[in-house]
Amino acid sequence: MFKRFARLRIVALFGGLLLASACTASNSEAPVPYTEGTEYVTLPTPAQRYSSDGKVEVVEIFSYGCIHCAHFAPIAEQMRKQLPAGVVFKLLPAAFNDQWVPFARAFYAAQKLGVLDQTHLALFQAKFSDHYPISTLDELADFYATKGVDRAKFLSIASSDEVTAQIKRDMAFVQKWQIDGTPTIVVDGKYRSNSVKTLDQLAALTQWLAKRELTGK
Template sequence: MKFGFRTLATLAFAGFLSMGVSAAPQIDKDYREIKPAQSTEPGAKVEVIEFFWYGCPHCFDLEPTLKKWLARLPADVTFKRVPAIFRQSWVAGAQTYYTLETLGELDRLHGKVFDAIHVERQAFNDIGTIAAWMGKNGVDGKKFEETAKSFAVAGKVQRAQQMSAAYQLTGVPALVVDGKYIALGSTFDGMIANLDALIDRARTERAASGKK
């Protein structure tokens, strides 16, 4: 049987579609735009920020998927976390994050704080309680509490609160790409797939604008 060029092209296109090639992310379905876009750190790397709250069960559930993604973090992407603050009760979580960062204990204890809250059902509502838990986990409780109440940590907490508003967050976890896009998804795997697609978009936009 012979096929004309048009027929072959049609069959090839149908085969292309049958391979399950993903469409471009759709606004308000796969991602949301941040308007106005927020400034990013200087440099050529695409910036990804995870806004989270230690008390958020969805943030806790996202951690394993996010950890796998971080294991393959592209060389041209920089990643950081920012503790979101929507209300006063979230401030202690932000203080905890930045205190661990200041003391050089963040990598060791970030996941353990999540576990303490969501697995062990610890009530981390105030710095005194959190400091007592830290004392049982290899951190000087007094030093933790003093650092949590320091001017340096207070400044970072204030900045996190400002960013939570400026980035127009409606909930957490929120994965933000280059200060412009928030990845959405009905599943965590879907959210990560949209995150990757938005990173590709940011690369293209940076190349077009010559941004460094």
């Protein structure tokens, strides 16, 4: 059984994941697979969307420093492909502490260099399966260099004021969404995953919330 997600301190937010079973609706209604307050919570209004592109958005808050995110990454990739039209999937790299800041910088550098799709799963593989020492920005630059990225250009972008500002904006969303662990999913700035038993359940919950939001129910 999947035991727990990564838990890191952010401002004054603490918490642990509770394991709970889903409830069903009354006999007169179709079963409801997930329960408000258990598998997901409704965030305070008004909704705090990550973007303004008009589509229902699914945001995964993650880190390359999180082993549970590494386990979820291939599941999330399959989930992304199965999301219905009108739903967009986004990644938000959490910088909960100094150790995770280089990973957030690397994410945005890879995105700006156009190599994110090719390197996202590969970085998790290298760090957690192949056990390469990838923690500092220099070590991350070495990793991206093996993928054909110019090392100096990577470091320049990753260390830029623009990326620093983006990470600050991201952490403002993390606080608004009351995120204290990874991986966590936020749908349309309205719903946040909460207490789930497995990573597969997290993906299924995401699909359910996205489809419900898409249909306006």
